[in-house]
Amino acid sequence: VVDRREEGEVLRAERLVAGGVALARRDDGQVVLVDGALPGELVRVAPPAVRKGAQRAIVLEVLEGSPDRRQPHCRHVADGCGGCDLPGVDGGALVEAKVGIVRDALRRLGHVVDPRVVAAPPLPDHGFRTTLRLAVVDGRAGLRALRSHDVVGVEGCEVAHPSLVELIAEGRFGAASEVMLRVGGATGERMALVTPSADEVELPDDVVVVGADELAAGRRAWIHDEVADRRWRISAGSFFQSRIDGAAALVAVVRGCVDDHLATSPVPDEVTLLDAYCGVGLFAGALVAGRTGWRGVAVERSRSSVADARHNLADLPVRVVRAPVERFGAPRADVVVADPARAGLGRAGVAVVVATRASQVVLVSCDAAAAGRDAALLVAEGYAPTVSTVVDLFPHTHHVEVVTSFVRADDPSARSPSPSRHP
Numbered sequence: 112v113v114d115r116r117e118e119g120e121v122l123r124a125e126r127l128v129a130g131g132v133a134l135a136r137r138d139d140g141q142v143v144l145v146d147g148a149l150p151g152e153l154v155r156v157a158p159p160a161v162r163k164g165a166q167r168a169i170v171l172e173v174l175e176g177s178p179d180r181r182q183p184h185c186r187h188v189a190d191g192c193g194g195c196d197l198p199g200v201d202g203g204a205l206v207e208a209k210v211g212i213v214r215d216a217l218r219r220l221g222h223v224v225d226p227r228v229v230a231a232p233p234l235p236d237h238g239f240r241t242t243l244r245l246a247v248v249d250g251r252a253g254l255r256a257l258r259s260h261d262v263v264g265v266e267g268c269e270v271a272h273p274s275l276v277e278l279i280a281e282g283r284f285g286a287a288s289e290v291m292l293r294v295g296g297a298t299g300e301r302m303a304l305v306t307p308s309a310d311e312v313e314l315p316d317d318v319v320v321v322g323a324d325e326l327a328a329g330r331r332a333w334i335h336d337e338v339a340d341r342r343w344r345i346s347a348g349s350f351f352q353s354r355i356d357g358a359a360a361l362v363a364v365v366r367g368c369v370d371d372h373l374a375t376s377p378v379p380d381e382v383t384l385l386d387a388y389c390g391v392g393l394f395a396g397a398l399v400a401g402r403t404g405w406r407g408v409a410v411e412r413s414r415s416s417v418a419d420a421r422h423n424l425a426d427l428p429v430r431v432v433r434a435p436v437e438r439f440g441a442p443r444a445d446v447v448v449a450d451p452a453r454a455g456l457g458r459a460g461v462a463v464v465v466a467t468r469a470s471q472v473v474l475v476s477c478d479a480a481a482a483g484r485d486a487a488l489l490v491a492e493g494y495a496p497t498v499s500t501v502v503d504l505f506p507h508t509h510h511v512e513v514v515t516s517f518v519r520a521d522d523p524s525a526r527s528p529s530p531s532r533h534p
């Protein structure tokens with residue numbers, strides 16, 4: 112709010128909002144979304160331009176820095192690497208900001224009056240990524256620069272699992288344009304999915320190498336990992352969480368929501384779980400295994416993930432259905448776990464969830480705004496949010512992952528919100 116000069120404009124950042132940008136206001140109240148500023152900072156920004164309906168600007172100079180600024184965690188930030196889009200921010204402050212972003216989304220988009228949002232215990236912020244997507248230029252893997260398609264060559268990556276760092280540094284990827292590297296955090300098995308083709312790729316012998324063209328022609332290739340005391344087959348074309356400690360943390364939070372709900376609600380002898388957007392079967396496997404009287408239906412549209420889920424859940428009473436959720440005839444269920452892609456459930460997904468008449472819906476959202484929009488739709492259908500837990504799978508970035516438990520408003524537990532696992 113402070114000053115406008117020819118070389119830009121001087122603004123005071125208020126708080127981080129969705130997308131990791133800082134909200135600032137001019138004297139007349141007009142909002143400018145600032146890339147690269149932290150809450151409380153006084154910054155000089157380039158002349159703002161309208162993008163996606165909002166005035167947006169990039170920081171040119173930090174005039175008064177935040178005490179939450181830190182030395183960036185990785186030397187490649189100085190080279191322009193944009194793999195981590197919020198480097199140099201205190202980890203605890205960033206998680207607090209994400210909690211605030213989720214609370215704001217639930218209030219503004221979800222119309223939830225006083226949303227309860229907590230943070231799960233922090234996860235390691237180095238060496239954690241077991242899946243990494245990289246660009247390839249001249250046969251070498253690199254990461255995109257911030258807000259650009261340019262590729263920055265990297266010798267390593269502080270957030271990558273150590274056994275992927277070796278592949279980044281030493282791998283040669285022929286004429287490829289992209290590579291997805293994956294390691295089983297518990298098994299050490301490694302894989303490279305190379306686009307468009309794996310011709311002339313040079314990687315250590317243990318790495319399962321497959322081209323996108325071979326996958327399209329029907330080749331199957333996979334590795335295994337272990338999460339929640341189960342072994343998971345994960346194919347090259349299947350989604351899996353980008354870190355296994357994060358997958359375990361999500362399972363723990365989802366289980367906690369379900370257990371809290373069952374503790375305050377009449378428990379039927381037979382419980383049917385719907386795992387919507389099940390991927391390779393993570394939540395159905397983790398929740399149904401070892402629970403007497405539980406059975407499940409898991410739905411997923413990717414052929415590769417469905418094949419993995421059928422393999423991974425073969426020992427459990429879980430039926431895996433290949434279908435888009437929105438075209439799936441919902442069965443009656445007691446509990447729904449829904450973990451949709453970034454766009455969220457939307458009207459069509461919510462209609463399916465609601466048709467199950469489940470007394471609890473646990474929504475796993477990888478976008479705060481989607482969490483807010485889906486909350487509004489579920490509330491309109493008679494579900495009440497009890498608690499949202501932010502699980503920070505993506506330190507040094509704006510990305511948000513949040514688990515929200517909803518219970519049917521006519522369920523006894525809706526009147527006595529369950530205690531938080533992580534107060």
Ligand SMILES: C[S@@+](CC[C@H](N)C(=O)[O-])C[C@H]1O[C@@H](n2cnc3c(N)ncnc32)[C@H](O)[C@@H]1O
Nearest residue numbers: 350388389390393411412413435436450451452
């Ligand atoms: C965020 S992932 C979650 C997967 C799984 N729950 C896990 O944690 O590993 C979302 C999954 O939804 C699937 N998907 C996306 N859109 C879908 C749709 N419309 N219907 C069914 N599955 C869909 C994707 O293939 C992906 O496996």
